[in-house]
Amino acid sequence: MKIDSFFSNNIKKALKNNPPGEWMPALPEECIRLSSGYPDPVLVPSQQIKEAVAKLIEEEQDLPLHYLGSPRIDLLKQQIQKRLHQRGMKVYERELLITSGACQALDLIARVIIDEESVVAVEAPTYMEALEIFQNYTKQIINIPVDENGLQTSLLEEVLKERTQKGLPLPRILYTIPTAQNPTGTTMDLERRKHLLKLAGEYDFLILEDDAYGELSFGDSPIPLKAIDTEGRVLHVGSLSKVVAPGMRIGWVAGSEEFITAFAWFKKDLDHPFAQASVASYLEEIDFEERLNMLKEIYSKKCDTLIDALQIYFPESVTWYMPSGGYFVWVHIPGLDTSELLVRSLVKGVSFIPGEYFFLKPQDGTEYFRLSFCYESEAEIIEGIKRLGQLLTERLKVNSSLLK
């Protein structure tokens, strides 16, 4: 029996286009994880979630353990609506779908909107999981560079004009992480946000706003694209993964009712009543603003610690963007292949994510890597950067002696 003869045509294409591959090499037992996109273990409210589950079951008994029936599922939706509202996004109940993390939202959006004829625009660099999801649906992906002020909308406009002139198909949807972007840590300024929405109207495309870090700006919180969208072009995706706990898998998508109805239809009953009710029960007990302020204070301090360490231990030629929030610092090391560097770095007990994972064309990321300042303690961050700095100095010396 030939197994792959049973794969559907679309799936055969997707597997050819983007074959299942090994993700990062295995990390050694003792490793300072500057690769990790996990929250700080100390800040994960495990005790409070334990108590929230106990309260939930004492109050509702079996209700949250059925397919449907826990009133806290509706409550969770209201809690999220309230947060969106506070940030300028008026979203009705029928315009919001709770998903199993932001990734399920991205996959549902891709499934409903993208087929092999669709052009998708993404940022360069961008979130690797999103890139993989889009590649499951189309090969036609174009990328637009990000700088210290976010997506370069002037370059996007050039691409759109050029494609129009050449009669090439225009993007159906543009994927952006406008605030504290993954992996660059930079934020799109207001002028570019307005420009992007104007272009979406002119060239008739949708905007997928991934707001996973939207509440983790170290300075003033920028206004979400969804809040200034007057045409219903923005699908706003959010998540509690970075501000509560990723393991609860609570994400959402907010958008026009017709879209949400279609997403819900293809989601079927893949709801998680127990997880949703547990999180609603947890959110009832806490002051969310207070928690956010605490997270921002701690993460911003850890970010400063990492940046200070970079300044002390990294060679002069290395540069980085100053993160405006979120979890990550994006580092440029001219002349070094960071995937090759990772193998040596793991021997020294430090991990990072090589830049190649964040680009449509992996070679565009060769000289970059992403560091996380969230997961490890400040002492470990300093130790990790110290070891990484020594390795970089060493490798850059070897390179320059080879060039002589």
Place this chain on the structure above:
Amino acid sequence: MKIDSFFSNNIKKALKNNPPGEWMPALPEECIRLSSGYPDPVLVPSQQIKEAVAKLIEEEQDLPLHYLGSPRIDLLKQQIQKRLHQRGMKVYERELLITSGACQALDLIARVIIDEESVVAVEAPTYMEALEIFQNYTKQIINIPVDENGLQTSLLEEVLKERTQKGLPLPRILYTIPTAQNPTGTTMDLERRKHLLKLAGEYDFLILEDDAYGELSFGDSPIPLKAIDTEGRVLHVGSLSKVVAPGMRIGWVAGSEEFITAFAWFKKDLDHPFAQASVASYLEEIDFEERLNMLKEIYSKKCDTLIDALQIYFPESVTWYMPSGGYFVWVHIPGLDTSELLVRSLVKGVSFIPGEYFFLKPQDGTEYFRLSFCYESEAEIIEGIKRLGQLLTERLKVNSSLLK
């Protein structure tokens, strides 16, 4: 902005083929739910799950709240492998994927295997959610009747022969619930199981074995198709929804490694570490065999109660299959439209699911309905059947007087 212009071509077809619709009418506040596929609330181990979560978090702290990291996710896989093994299915770790309930497994299988050119064979009647999922991928669905001994494989063989003679495409996959079928409650006998596997080899199709009720046979447990499959044609889907709690959303698919790799690839990181670890922690504490015996004893008694009540209160012309396990009784009421009946039944405070939901062609189910004996207490079951019996007697009288 025209929203549906942004839907992909496949999705436009799927929405046209199978538009999002209202499910059952809303049930009145006080209603005896003979419609419900929920387990008996008394048998949902809510206290034990509460304790399992407490133990999990005391022992692992933040680990089950990250994307990955709880050792209990591997443990859950081993616990499921062990259960499969005990039932004659040797499944390696790489041949098993944990899913978010059986429905996610069905959707992943459909996504990877079915496209608009694929023919899918289903049982008639069959599980409505599965039918909806398949209809999202193809219009080409054929159905094969079920009787008191399960899928009528001789009729399947006729269809296969006829399609071969006529040069019509053969099914790529056949979906069956061989044990305690939903909605008929009947079980495929061993001879038919062997015949089905033989046909799958001869006509080169896959078998999707939905085993949601496989451990809830009231008599001897029949051997799963997967256990007697020598060619790797069976994708075996299971779930803890009916034997632990649906709200935890723990399902799985077992099959050849190449399939499982593809399913895992398209599932992305839609895992539920917290739910999976909580269930593993719960399973550690219980004797699963003992729990199954308890469930079978209670559900079999409730089934007898419902059948006895049918014999007492239902008119003579009404017939049903004697369930061999599971949750449901399938009832035939010659000459009545059960969807029309439901409206009147809800007024009397009793719900059931009209037969039309379980058929590709709804009109095939007009004279049938599905009753559940699991959710309600024995007293409520008797009261519900009594009310339903009065209504049936009344409606059949009206019908026969109209015919005079």
